[in-house]
Amino acid sequence: xxxxxxxxxxxxxxxxxxxxxxxxxxxxxxxxxxxxxxxxxxxxxxxxxxxxxxxxxxxxxxxxxxxxxxxxxxxxxxxxxxxxxxxxxxxxxxxxxxxxxxxxxxxxxxxxx
Amino acid sequence: xxxxxxxxxxxxxxxxxxxxxxxxxxxxxxxxxxxxxxxxxxxxxxxxxxxxxxxxxxxxxxxxxxxxxxxxxxxxxxxxxxxxxxxxxxxxxxxxxxxxxxxxxxxxxxxxx
Numbered sequence: 001x002x003x004x005x006x007x008x009x010x011x012x013x014x015x016x017x018x019x020x021x022x023x024x025x026x027x028x029x030x031x032x033x034x035x036x037x038x039x040x041x042x043x044x045x046x047x048x049x050x051x052x053x054x055x056x057x058x059x060x061x062x063x064x065x066x067x068x069x070x071x072x073x074x075x076x077x078x079x080x081x082x083x084x085x086x087x088x089x090x091x092x093x094x095x096x097x098x099x100x101x102x103x104x105x106x107x108x109x110x111x112x113x
Numbered sequence: 114x115x116x117x118x119x120x121x122x123x124x125x126x127x128x129x130x131x132x133x134x135x136x137x138x139x140x141x142x143x144x145x146x147x148x149x150x151x152x153x154x155x156x157x158x159x160x161x162x163x164x165x166x167x168x169x170x171x172x173x174x175x176x177x178x179x180x181x182x183x184x185x186x187x188x189x190x191x192x193x194x195x196x197x198x199x200x201x202x203x204x205x206x207x208x209x210x211x212x213x214x215x216x217x218x219x220x221x222x223x224x225x226x
Binding site: 004031033035040041042043044045048050055056058090092094095096097098099100101102103104105106107 | 154156159203212215
């Protein structure tokens with residue numbers, strides 16, 4: 001049973017560009033959350049999607065947007081990239097209503113130059 | 114003040130030692146207390162979680178929660194080199210499978226043979 005799959009694993013972008021990161025949740029999971037983890041820091045919550053709607057959002061600017069598809073997969077889009085957006089972006093999936101917790105993917109390492 | 118504080122270490126111990134990892138928090142609304150382990154270049158992996166105050170044991174790992182002091186701990190007995198990783202405490206607002214997770218900074222642990 002595949003866990004959470006994220007693509008790509010690594011990405012280098014230029015300041016001002018736009019990027020799309022992708023996530024396939026663990027089988028049976030219907031909720032997807034995105035986190036940003038800067039080097040040496042804990043993950044910071046970006047937003048969560050459930051039933052194709054953004055259910056909750058953290059303190060991130062509107063440059064960060066997302067989408068959830070009917071098959072529960074999700075995308076994270078970041079516009080007008082800044083050097084400070086360089087980080088590990090983690091996707092976590094869960095089954096709402098259970099006590100099984102979140103399963104994290106291995107992340108996408110984004111470097112903005 | 115951050116909602117969740119965690120000493121980043123690093124912590125270096127000999128194999129077989131007892132390890133104590135700790136977090137403090139400020140939000141009284143937190144009811145679940147989670148510990149994640151993150152190996153280099155990987156996403157966080159849920160080790161265990163507790164609900165409200167008390168202790169929970171799982172093999173070599175014991176989690177403790179003291180809600181009166183807003184203080185949580187993770188103890189690792191008979192530590193092994195394979196335990197070398199970053200340990201993150203995390204607290205969800207809501208249940209264990211929905212709502213945002215607020216993480217500590219993470220403690221880097223090295224267990225040397």
